[in-house]
Amino acid sequence: MFLVLAVISLVTHTIQGFMFGKSGEVLTKRLRSLSFKALLQQEIGWYDDHKNAIGVLLTRLATDASQIKGATGSRLGFFTKAACTLLTAIIIAFVHDWRLTLLILACIPFIIAANAIRVSSVAGHASKDQKALEEAGRISTEAIENIRTVASLTSEDAFYERYNASLNGPYRDSLTKAPLYGFTYGVAQSANYFLDAVIFRFGAWLIANCYTNFENLFIAFFSILFSAINVGQSSSLAPDFGKAKVSAQRIFQLLDRKPLIDSYSEKGTKLSQFDGNxxxxxxxxxxxxxxxxxxxxxxxxxxxxxxxxxxxxxxxxxxxxxxxxxxxxxxxxxxxxxxxxxxxxxxxxxxxxxxxxxxxxxxxxxxxxxxxxxxxxxxxxxxxxxxxxxxxxxxxxxxxxxxxxxxxxxxxxxxxxxxxxxxxxxxxxxxxxxxxxxxxxxxxxxxxxxxxxxxxxxxxxxxxxxxxxxxxxxxxxxxxxxxxxxxxxxxxxxxxxxxxxxxxxxxxxxxxxxxxxxxx
CATH class of the missing domain: 3.40.50.300 (P-loop containing nucleotide triphosphate hydrolases)
Incomplete structure (x- = not known):
């Protein structure tokens, strides 16, 4: 029986990994292609803005699609599996002891709130980290593209200092927010132990008053426990989702922008003969x-x-x-x-x-x-x-x-x-x-x-x-x-x-x- 389950698990997980992995690669390629086409479509005046410097745009083109892939593809399959496992576990737990299950479900919002605070702090870091990468990319592109001029002016150290300086701001912000992140992480992790204490105390009362037995209690508890472990593991991917959200917003802003002078526009007259007046x-x-x-x-x-x-x-x-x-x-x-x-x-x-x-x-x-x-x-x-x-x-x-x-x-x-x-x-x-x-x-x-x-x-x-x-x-x-x-x-x-x-x-x-x- 267990051998059959192992084979089924191997086949299903292989199919899952392949299908979600392929979808992630297809999405990444499509986003990169659409982003590059959108860049080529923008009018020249758009590039004059220092916010759209070549180094910044190239950094976005290289990183944004990859970061979105970090929240899709196989990661999306992982989240789907975790959600289905949790739903199945809740049904099993209700069948064996609905009272204990209701208590567990009542505690879940507190755990979600704790994790949400932690995720939001990480997402904030992701946004600032991306801005730092863009500025660093602009400086590095400028230096490498003009390496002959940099070398002739002996400006290597100056560009090195500028590159490091572009990373110092977010680094200091990260150190400042580290205590808050540590506290929220501690609350999120310890919430599980507080939940265990409440569940076992209530479970002991149910058994003492003959409302349930040990078998039903532990089936209900461990069903949700193992599914919660999967969900908990998925929450560790919060930094990827924070970066993916920021990257997706930037890509959609670029794709939605209508250039003032559209290089790909099919509007306008084509003269049958052009003399050059x-x-x-x-x-x-x-x-x-x-x-x-x-x-x-x-x-x-x-x-x-x-x-x-x-x-x-x-x-x-x-x-x-x-x-x-x-x-x-x-x-x-x-x-x-x-x-x-x-x-x-x-x-x-x-x-x-x-x-x-x-x-x-x-x-x-x-x-x-x-x-x-x-x-x-x-x-x-x-x-x-x-x-x-x-x-x-x-x-x-x-x-x-x-x-x-x-x-x-x-x-x-x-x-x-x-x-x-x-x-x-x-x-x-x-x-x-x-x-x-x-x-x-x-x-x-x-x-x-x-x-x-x-x-x-x-x-x-x-x-x-x-x-x-x-x-x-x-x-x-x-x-x-x-x-x-x-x-x-x-x-x-x-x-x-x-x-x-x-x-x-x-x-x-x-x-x-x-x-x-x-x-x-």
């Missing part, structure tokens, strides 16, 4: 995290199909901001951005961005091969090797790649660390060209390069501009002299525009900028 009309803009700083104050400028518009001006005047508005990383507070006569807000977002190719001052390359980095320029289709090489030739980087041992299969390292600035720039140009953009955006693409690299990259940019609309942002005014229209931005609006010769003749802001650079 761009216009900024009376644009006013402030960054969401810096509402007191007015960046653009009535910017109005336009560029026609196939022409090159150069935006010049002092740092912080709003040149790069205008490109970010065209990409719809942000939306203007007032005014409109038009593409071929359509407000960019009315266009399909991913379609609009697919028509724009951008090369920035510090291009970011992914830690994969050169070919894969160039293919990332157009994810709407499979980019052939021939197209990759064609784009590389247009960017004046093909010969360099062919001289590498692994040619286009050469890995570029984290953020392209294995390449020079000029090489990264030209790969970024090839990446922009492979999507065949109608509008090419160049955000100070040569300002960080040496003279020789600048000449090579500038030639590649000049070739890339042919036949398409181009918007150039540049501090070095010698690179924009051939632009069809040069717009001088001052205090967030265009104060002068025209060709190089026209603006020099006016002897205004542009003339002053040119003379300032010549004098240096």
């Amino acid at each position: 761009i216009e900024f009309r009376d644009i006013h803009f402030v960054y969401p995290t810096r509402p007191e700083a007015q960046v653009l104050q009535g910017l109005s400028v336009k560029v026609n199909k196939g022409d090159t518009l150069a935006l010049v001006g002092s740092s912080g005047c709003g040149k790069s901001t205008s490109i970010q508005l065209l990409e719809r990383f942000y939306d203007p507070m007032a005014g409109q951005v038009f593409a071929d006569g359509f407000d960019t807000k009315s266009l399909h977002l991913q379609w609009l961005r697919s028509k724009l190719g951008i090369v920035s001052q510090e291009p970011i390359l992914f830690d994969c091969s050169i070919a894969e980095n160039i293919q990332y320029g157009d994810n709407s289709r499979v980019v052939s090797q021939e197209e990759v090489e064609e784009a590389a030739k247009a960017a004046n980087i093909h010969t360099f790649i062919e001289n590498l041992p692994e040619k286009y299969n050469t890995r570029v390292g984290d953020k392209g660390a294995q390449l020079s600035g000029g090489q990264k720039q030209r790969i970024a140009i090839a990446r922009a060209l492979v999507r065949k953009p109608a509008v090419l955006l160049l955000d100070e693409a040569t300002s960080a390069l040496d003279t020789e690299s600048e000449k090579i990259v500038q030639k590649a940019l000049d070739d890339a501009r042919k036949g398409r609309t181009c918007i150039i942002i540049a501090h070095r005014l010698t690179t924009v002299q051939n632009a069809d229209v040069i717009a001088v931005i001052h205090n967030g609006k265009v104060v002068e525009q025209g060709t190089h010769s026209q603006l020099l003749a006016k002897e205004g802001h542009y003339y002053a900028l040119v003379n300032a650079q010549v004098s240096h």
Whole structure:
């Protein structure tokens, strides 16, 4: 008989462990996938908030789903078994002695209250611990991502101290609350012994007055006792449930958040033909995290199909901001951005961005091969090797790649660390060209390069501009002299525009900028 029960127990527990374990893994994978997709869906302005720093988000992505798994999966099976065991035990106890069972049930609320106090104190610790982990994750990510800069500044000890300091606050709070936790834990544990004393005293009275016998008394008592042990063991998982609750709240907040500019939105018009006529009309803009700083104050400028518009001006005047508005990383507070006569807000977002190719001052390359980095320029289709090489030739980087041992299969390292600035720039140009953009955006693409690299990259940019609309942002005014229209931005609006010769003749802001650079 006992052998049969042992076999049944083995089979049922195996099935339980497998099914609940599998459900926990499926849930964890799904939560991580949904969380990552939600992160990708948020607008750029959301990332500007220091609460959403990269290190914080990566720490949440790594830990939140795992902590929820700690309260589900096999743990959920354990709780289910404990609840069913307790219910069965109560029925058995009522059958053998209902008086004693009623007394035991009357005492249970006190035990639950004691455990609830202990669980709430642990849950409080879980919330603070998570915040500490997020801040520590932000600091560690910042340090490791920029390890070359940290090493060159000999700032290793400074970051180490900051990392430790981020953990000291919760550590001190934990020490302060330790006595309270110890007291509530003691009350919760000793409650069982007080319950035993009451039960045995009442049981002795029942036996003495012939209301029951020893057999029924001990069957009722031990039935509930063994089931209570299972429930008691499950209460030891309270820290996991406290952390899981906090993590679940954060994940649901992220999943429920509706981004102001939704990258996955299917709303908007897709034009059958896009020529690349761009216009900024009376644009006013402030960054969401810096509402007191007015960046653009009535910017109005336009560029026609196939022409090159150069935006010049002092740092912080709003040149790069205008490109970010065209990409719809942000939306203007007032005014409109038009593409071929359509407000960019009315266009399909991913379609609009697919028509724009951008090369920035510090291009970011992914830690994969050169070919894969160039293919990332157009994810709407499979980019052939021939197209990759064609784009590389247009960017004046093909010969360099062919001289590498692994040619286009050469890995570029984290953020392209294995390449020079000029090489990264030209790969970024090839990446922009492979999507065949109608509008090419160049955000100070040569300002960080040496003279020789600048000449090579500038030639590649000049070739890339042919036949398409181009918007150039540049501090070095010698690179924009051939632009069809040069717009001088001052205090967030265009104060002068025209060709190089026209603006020099006016002897205004542009003339002053040119003379300032010549004098240096």
